[in-house]
Amino acid sequence: MDATGSPQPACTGLDLRAFFPKPSDLGERPTAPERYALAVCAVCPIRRRCLRDDLNAATDLSDVNGVFGGLRQAERREIIRARAQAAKDTEVAK
Template identity: 55%
Template sequence: MTLTRNAKQVVAAAGPAGVPACQGVDPELFFPEASELRNGLSAAELAALAVCAGCPVVAWCLSRDLAECTVASRVRGVRGGLRQAERRALHVELFGRRPKNGATA
């Protein structure tokens, strides 16, 4: 059985108790083509979100993702039970936007 990258990190880290639901799942599932919410969620996004919905470490996964990602534009895929667009919006809400063109805040 092959662990996804996130599942390997969860198992290796002194993190939450529980086995990640993504353990043994093809990592590509969590990087679907991003959809516009007004068009509804894609089948691929729904499949990834379904895995996260049953995960006992989903909150830890989301907080780890937000801590590791330094800029919102680098947020990709489904992680921590949220779509890419939702995590980007949350990242901006929590950390703000990076100043444009190297300008200081």
């Protein structure tokens, strides 16, 4: 908790390099550092807010690097694609 009583991210004070793997490390399976980052996210009290904020801040698919809110970038890219398709479908339906 911070001075206002708000929960703090579980990653506060940690080495965040695990949350931002090099592009060459990105594969279908999570790397050891990504598994560490995902484990930290799994117990984070603000995981949902982190994910929401990251998805809302992404302006295109290049903005989704790293682990946020317990999801890897490929998983968040899929959410962004689905949102874009839904928006397109809604626009066509009008």
